[in-house]
Amino acid sequence: xxxxxxxxxxxxxxxxxxxxxxFYMGAAVYLQPSHSKSGSEIPDLFDNIRSxxxxxxxxxxxxxxxxxxxxxxxxLSINVSKSRGADLAALxxxxxxxxxxxxxxxxxxxxxxxxxxxxxxxxxxTLQVNTGNVESHLFSSxxxxxxxxxxxxxxxxxxxxxKYKANLYVILNMRMGEEKIINEEIS
Amino acid sequence: MKGFWRMxxxxxxxxxxxxxxxxxxxxxxxxxxxxxAGPDIYAMLKELDARNELRPYASSMNxxxxxxxxxxxxxxxxxxxxxxxxxxxxxxxEASNIxxxxxxxxxxxxxxxxxIRVYVW
Numbered sequence: 001x002x003x004x005x006x007x008x009x010x011x012x013x014x015x016x017x018x019x020x021x022x023f024y025m026g027a028a029v030y031l032q033p034s035h036s037k038s039g040s041e042i043p044d045l046f047d048n049i050r051s052x053x054x055x056x057x058x059x060x061x062x063x064x065x066x067x068x069x070x071x072x073x074x075x076l077s078i079n080v081s082k083s084r085g086a087d088l089a090a091l092x093x094x095x096x097x098x099x100x101x102x103x104x105x106x107x108x109x110x111x112x113x114x115x116x117x118x119x120x121x122x123x124x125x126t127l128q129v130n131t132g133n134v135e136s137h138l139f140s141s142x143x144x145x146x147x148x149x150x151x152x153x154x155x156x157x158x159x160x161x162x163k164y165k166a167n168l169y170v171i172l173n174m175r176m177g178e179e180k181i182i183n184e185e186i187s
Numbered sequence: 188m189k190g191f192w193r194m195x196x197x198x199x200x201x202x203x204x205x206x207x208x209x210x211x212x213x214x215x216x217x218x219x220x221x222x223x224a225g226p227d228i229y230a231m232l233k234e235l236d237a238r239n240e241l242r243p244y245a246s247s248m249n250x251x252x253x254x255x256x257x258x259x260x261x262x263x264x265x266x267x268x269x270x271x272x273x274x275x276x277x278x279x280x281e282a283s284n285i286x287x288x289x290x291x292x293x294x295x296x297x298x299x300x301x302x303i304r305v306y307v308w
Contacts, residue, residue, distance in 0.1 A: 059293055076271055
C-alpha cells in the first residue's frame with residue numbers, strides 16, 4: 001500500500017509525459033508550413049526583375065510605347081516585391097533617337113519626388129519628376145556617340161552611349177528588413 | 188527513497204523541457220534547411236530562358252512542354268502560370284512542405300507579363 005501510495009505521483013507524471021509527447025508529435029506535423037519560399041527568394045527576385053528590364057524595354061520599343069510599358073513593368077515589380085515582403089524602388093532613364101534629336105525619358109519610382117539633372121554632351125536640362133511619374137526632354141542634334149551625365153539625389157551616372165541605339169539605364173533598390181540590394185542595369 | 192523519486196521527477200521535468208525545445212527547434216530548422224536543400228528552380232528557369240525555351244512555352248501557356256523541361260530529381264513538381272490579375276493556369280499541389288519558386292517575364296513577342304510558379308515537394 002505504501003509502495004502504491006508512493007508511486008501515485010510518478011504515474012501521473014509519466015502519463016503527463018506521454019500526453020505532452022503526443023501533443024508535440026502532433027504539433028510537429030501540423031505546425032509545419034504547407035508552403036515555404038526558397039531561402040534565396042529575395043536575391044533571386046531582384047535578379048529576375050533586373051534582368052527582365054531590357055526585355056520589357058525591347059517589347060515597349062516594338063509596341064512604340066517604351067515609357068508606358070516600363071512604367072507598368074516597374075509598378076508590377078513593386079507590387080510583386082511587396083507581396084514577398086520586400087520594398088522595391090526604381091529609377092530608369094531611356095534614350096531614343098527622334099530623327100537627328102534625342103529623346104531622354106526619366107521614370108521615377110523611388111517613392112519620393114526628385115530632380116534629375118541631365119547633361120547630354122554639354123547640353124543640360126533639369127527635370128522635376130514626381131514619384132510614379134515619367135518626364136521627357138528632347139535634346140537637339142547630339143553627336144552620334146554622346147555622353148550622358150545624370151544626377152539625382154546623391155547618385156551620379158556617366159555613360160557613353162550611341163544615339164542611333166535605344167538605351168536603357170535602371171537603378172534598382174530592394175529592401176527587406178536589414179537586407180538591402182542595390183544594382184544597375186544598362187542595355 | 189522519497190528524495191530519489193523527487194530527483195527522478197526533476198530529471199523527467201528537464202527531459203520534458205529539453206524535448207520541447209528540441210522539437211520546436213527541429214520544426215524551425217527543418218523548414219529552413221528544406222527550403223535551401225531543394226533544387227535551384229530559379230537557376231533552372233533562368234537557364235531555360237537563356238536558351239529561349241521558357242518564354243515561347245510560358246506565353247502560349249504550354250504547361251506540358253514547360254513541365255518536360257524542368258527536372259527535379261528526388262522531388263515532385265508542378266507548374267502554374269499566373270497573370271498579374273490573379274488568374275492562374277496549372278496545378279497547385281495539395282501537399283505539405285512545398286517550396287515555391289517563381290520567375291517573372293514581361294512577355295515574349297508582345298508585352299504580357301506573367302509569373303511562372305514551380306511548386307516542388
